[in-house]
Amino acid sequence: MAVNIPGLISVIVFYILILVIGIIAARKSRSTSAENSFVANRSIGLWLSFFTITATNIGGGYINGTAEAMAFSGLIWTNAPILYSISIGVAGVFYAPKMRRGGYVTMFDPIQAKLGDRAGSLLFFPQLMGDVFWSAAILSALGSTMSLILDLDPVLSIIVSTCVAVFYTFIGGLYSVAYTDVIQLICLCVGLIVACPFSFFHPSVDLSRVQDTWLGELPTNMIGIYADLCCQLIFGGLAWQVFYQRVLACKTASVARTSSIVSSFCSLLFAIPPAAIGVVGAAADWNATSYTGDVPIPTEYHSFILPMVLNYLCPLPVAVLGLGVVAAAVMSSADSSVLASGTVFAKNIYKDVLRPQASDREVMWVLRVGIVVTGTLSCVLAILVKSVYGLFYLCSDLVYVILFPQLTCILWIGFTNTYGALTGYALSLFLRVAAGDALLGIPALIQFPFYTEADGQLFPFKTLAMIVNFVAIISVSAFTRLVFRRRWLSTRWDVFNVMKREEDAKRGEKRGESLMMKERHDGNRDPDYAQNEKLKLRDNYMQ
Template sequence: MSSADKTPDTNKSVTMAVDIPGMISVIIFYIAIFAVGIWAGRKSAKSTTALEAFLANRDMGLVVSLFTLTATLVGGAFINGTAEIIATSGMLWTVAPVGYCIGMFIGGMVYAPKMRRAGYVTMFDPFQEVYGVRVGALMCIPQFMGDVFWTAAVLSALGSTISIIMDVNNTLSIVISAVIAIVYTFLGGLWSVAYTDVVQLICIGVGLVIACPFAVHSPAVDFSTLSSDWVGQVACADIGRYLDLFALVCLGGIPWQVYFQRILACRNARNARLASCVAAILCLAFAIPPAIIGMAGKAADWNSTAYPGPLPLSPDDYSLILPLVLKYLCPRAVAIIGIGTLSAAVMSSADSSILSSATVFSNNIYKNAIRQKASDRELVWVLRTGVVVVGVFSTLIAISVRSTYGLYVMCSDLMYVVLFPQFTSVLFIEGTNPYGGLSGFFISLLLRILGGEPLVRLPALIRYPFYDEEFGQGFPFRTMAMLSGFLAIVVLSRLTHVAYHRGWLSPRFDFLGFFSRTESPKLHGMEGFGENNDKTAASPDTLEEEMGDLPEGIHDEVKVKSNGDHAEPLLTETGAIHNKIA
């Protein structure tokens, strides 16, 4: 009898007693993670500076940077989501792991060195440098939303995993996991998060690698039944949707503070580039075990297992395919080890996102927009308060959420459509100004909202070509919205610049005060944008550290100019080196 013919056994209760050995395993791993977090936090306890809490005093070595960058992406949503989509839609539709890894590689080669050389504190410093404090603060909103949804996604995945294997209420497991992550992040800042990431990444690798052979060789698994289903297919009507989704996860994974927090904590730009590129390869490698486990779950005859629920598996059940395989297709000891390592590892993404939003609020909202003269001690406590607020809010959302993969992909939606064109413009397009930035922000946001979103039951007010009542837009409307915003930024920035400087636009219409701040010819272009133009000459030692990736031929020129009475290389308040070397 096939699994499709099996009906629910009304005499078999799906409610089981609490799994004591599994519970002990989780407790042991939680204690280990908590202990590492507290121990690492003592590195920053000796210092009360905000830079120590935000960026580990920019003293993060290559190995720790590599581990923490990898662990930031490889969390519960990454693992569970990969297994789920492999089982339901096939390899071709499992675009998130591949796309995010490509995005991390692009980030490492293009964006990371420029950001690290500039010495920014957060990824929103260049926004406020170019757009000014107020408009730059507006750009933080998509980041806050993305961090909260991402944290909720990984906590939800953890709760579902523990509830399946140990028959423990998932709300309880979510709350306990969140509390542990909040406490050690509260106490230790980035040092605690980074060192726990090292332990968590080792845990998740060991747990999944051990489980794979047992899942594949389970008597209930017959891969011959898969045929070509595991590959999946992209129908002609789905090509636009597929390309849109792939572009979203590739480019939408770049403008994340959680990523740049680690980049900016690296000792130099060379380490930042290397750590990001190698981490991208490791992330792709970490997607292989859950993909194998997902295929094993798809090929399993669940009738021959002890699974007590109704068959065939429902879509909701497939969202939990990884913990189901661990429990019903693997030996008892392997399942216990697997859940222990996964439950500890999933916090590697949650704590990172919590710290990310708290850092942005402390530096770019509180310090830059509210209290410019805030002391380091005050900023540290604002950071800690932010950690608690973001953690609690994310936990509340996680308790009410079921779908892991939907949240996983949605995390990059706002970042791709709204923030990616903004971030690229302020970094690389000279002449970008806040009027173009605001126009691009609202145009891309409006087009994205009007396109609808079935995952959150948002109706499509604009039905593009290839629209489907069940699946929504078939046209790559997210990419269109992103490109429209990009075009608006460039065109409106240029138009307002020309209109103002040719006298077509009265100074009284400069309501953001941008052009009045950049009147000096020396300040036109990227150097003069923003409100923080106070500069002090860089010391030779500072320049030596920041020049790590400059071409060798200009090192001597920079050093000579820095030793003169009128040094050319200058540091902004964020530490950005501005020089006239082309």
């Protein structure tokens, strides 16, 4: 089979377009401090914020996974788009404004301000692993798609796509990522909308084949796991740095809230075309197409149903346009992941823990090195490891089980301290790992209720671990605070200085209140400005 030359040319043109836009946008990031570069000088308005949040959410896994679930499991198991959209909406209403008003640079700033730089940095590792494995999984999917449609070597496709995404992220940071997201989202929208009618009206497609199966089934014994999955998709999405990097770059808290809410609705709308393509894939008679593989489609090829529909049920120009859809979706997620990990490492690990005296120039180069290292690791994993998606699946569990309770308690429960946070971290991590994972071959050390050898854990153990995390954080924090405040134990034993940190926070709050009163007296009516300064003073006292 020869290389698809027209398709190859169109992909090259698409990549050149993305590079040019990334390079142009990079000019906006010059002559700024490191922190301003991390959050694009907090200059992103409503429309750009909406585009970049939506494009980041709608990655290669989102559209490919939606089509796969709809084709082979039915609507009831195609719950990720709906629940992800709810997650963004919840984050937009409750989390985004609070984080933006805090004037933070990364999601981990309030965590380190509350727990201390070193203890807070421990929470970075589930996020880092999730970003690396997620990028690797979607790059691997892109390589397989290009191999299917263009007959290109998948390894070469993965390497080239990684290099393009890393290059414009390296030179432009968040500016380049945000502006290229606009083009990627437009390509995604046009490609999916154009492909749907062609695939539906292909002669091999008969929708009557799926009229009794498209809804899917939920066996009674799977209700617990289904509920677990739903909770993970909603609440696990509230603690990802890729989302907060955009929120914290918005001009105001109001912009952050509005763009997040609009993005949640649009993300749901963008799931309709790939879901429809999944139905087409299930309704097609593949023997009546040019497809020469096994029928029914083997399990290992289920994740390729969207590119298969584009390739075998659509004309070549539409298939090539659809390939641009997959490439756009993958790159809009891959660049965000490598930038998020690079930013947190440069700011929260290198600057705050390893070298507090580091200059802006030094921190910027650490960011760039972090981007390259994260991109390289993702690329290597995408090429070498066959269970990349399984690794990401476990890491996304850790974000739900560990990061979500920690971030929530730190933002809303004022007495949360390092003792409670570390206790919750350890207990929830142990429970999650002890539950095992069949996909990764990790045996179950704890057999929760309803466990069977055939089906594994049927109890919602991830939600249990998350709740244990919450309970441990709140109870241990309250207990240790009481012990030190009542002098039942001398503050000499307060190894994490939580009482000193609490007193410093109170002084910062009082100084901030004075500043807010002065701003009102002077006629400054911008509540976000005054609140930002108040919270900055509080956190500065705590450092």
